[in-house]
Amino acid sequence: MTLLYTEVEEELRASVRDLLADRCGPDAVLRRVESEAPYDMDLWKRLSREIGVAGLLVPEEHGGAGASAREVAVVLEELGRAVAPLPFLTSSVLATKALLAAGGGDLIGELASGETTAALAVSLAASPYRPLPETLTVTDGRTLNGQVRAVAGADVADVLLVPVGTTLYRVAAADVRVETVPSLDLTRPVSTLTFSDVPAEAAGAFDAREVLGFGAGLLASEQLGVAEWCLDTTLAYIKERHQFARPVGSFQAIKHRMADLWLDVVRARAAARNAADLLSADPGTPAEGPAGEKGARDRALAAAVAASWCSEVAVHVAEESVQLHGGIGMTWEHPVHLYLKRAKAAEIALGTPGAHREALATLADLPAPA
The missing domain is CATH 1.20.140.10 (Butyryl-CoA Dehydrogenase, subunit A, domain 3)
Incomplete structure (x- = not known):
């Protein structure tokens, strides 16, 4: 094991840093957080298409880069240095990891390309060491009702991955009422999700x-x-x-x-x-x-x-x-x-x-x- 950065990781860092320096400087971030759309989705598309950051965790057979957590960590370091208002953590890390663990599916390829953005419908303050609050119910295995608070990345997601118990469900974000609420971190808004007889498709197991x-x-x-x-x-x-x-x-x-x-x-x-x-x-x-x-x-x-x-x-x-x-x-x-x-x-x-x-x-x- 080595904690040193590899040549590939340094090249990835340089590419991400250069693009962020060009498009995501401090003045640009301040302007975005003062607007009604804090996330820079144009920059997100460029990072996904030109550098391929959205598909780092996705295997090559599904259209991803087949990289590892080490490369993801390098990207996160650079996004942290820029406090970049991008859905990388919520879509390309949490949602992608949940979907891969559940068995993947056709959505994996869409996330890898960056054309589709997903969010894991759990509170950003959820702990890995405690069961998730039971605030959602499933009817006949395909209809969701309930509410989840403090979800990050939901306001720019096309698809929501919703865990209920040990099952992960796939839901179209357009079918859910997403209400953005005040957040201390202006560059990562959180939302309250309200499900009212929302059609859902089981995607697999969720841990x-x-x-x-x-x-x-x-x-x-x-x-x-x-x-x-x-x-x-x-x-x-x-x-x-x-x-x-x-x-x-x-x-x-x-x-x-x-x-x-x-x-x-x-x-x-x-x-x-x-x-x-x-x-x-x-x-x-x-x-x-x-x-x-x-x-x-x-x-x-x-x-x-x-x-x-x-x-x-x-x-x-x-x-x-x-x-x-x-x-x-x-x-x-x-x-x-x-x-x-x-x-x-x-x-x-x-x-x-x-x-x-x-x-x-x-x-x-x-x-x-x-």
């Missing part, structure tokens, strides 16, 4: 722990990208900002704070890369045997470590970035507030740090925190 745990482990890479941008931007600022005829960054107290932040980000990168590497293993790999290191227990352990650590690091680095930018960091025009809001919202997404640490204690066979 919430597997799908949400996979998403939480990769969300850590997005949080890493948020923290890296905040650290890099703050470092550049304190080199330029002068007080008493000296750069602010030359003051010892600032140096110590920046050194602590750098160490936090380095540790976050190690945790996120470890999770991405282990999650890239075949889900069918046994927990014991020749590939025991890639087993289910090890993947869950790595995901819990990354999710618990990276979420808190992203928030801490973003908070420090706001403070170290001084007065300008408190303004709407400076984009650092978008990163803080993304970090705070992502901290409770797919399990809180405390939930991941509690699960980690069980997975590592250690006493739970008091």
Whole structure:
């Protein structure tokens, strides 16, 4: 196992970063979140068609890239660095993972091309370690009724993948009432979904722990990208900002704070890369045997470590970035507030740090925190 980025991963990063720099700069993101359509679907189509990010997890026989979680993690890092308002996490990670685990189907190819966007109809705050709330009912195995709150990506989805119990259902988004509600993260809106005698088609089995745990482990890479941008931007600022005829960054107290932040980000990168590497293993790999290191227990352990650590690091680095930018960091025009809001919202997404640490204690066979 190596946590270093491969040449292919670095090429993928460069392609995504260049396109985001051209189309998704801070000013462009601020303009979009002030509009009625925060998601940049034109950019999403370009990323899908020109770089193929939508189909990274999809096998080649279904029209995808046949890549792994490592490549997905690289894309998430770059999207985090840009706080890009794109449905990559919701469609190409969570929904695609759920559909692949359920058996695939013709929808997989449509998601891989980026022509169709999907969303997993679960609350963004759902935990991999607890059963999903039973807020939906199924009649005759083909009609859904009920409501699901705080669903991310539903407002731009063509198809909704709706878990009820251990079964995943496929629903046309046009048949569901989607109401976007206020969200702390302006770049990732959440919606309330209301199902009223909505026709549905069973897509296969659904394992919430597997799908949400996979998403939480990769969300850590997005949080890493948020923290890296905040650290890099703050470092550049304190080199330029002068007080008493000296750069602010030359003051010892600032140096110590920046050194602590750098160490936090380095540790976050190690945790996120470890999770991405282990999650890239075949889900069918046994927990014991020749590939025991890639087993289910090890993947869950790595995901819990990354999710618990990276979420808190992203928030801490973003908070420090706001403070170290001084007065300008408190303004709407400076984009650092978008990163803080993304970090705070992502901290409770797919399990809180405390939930991941509690699960980690069980997975590592250690006493739970008091």
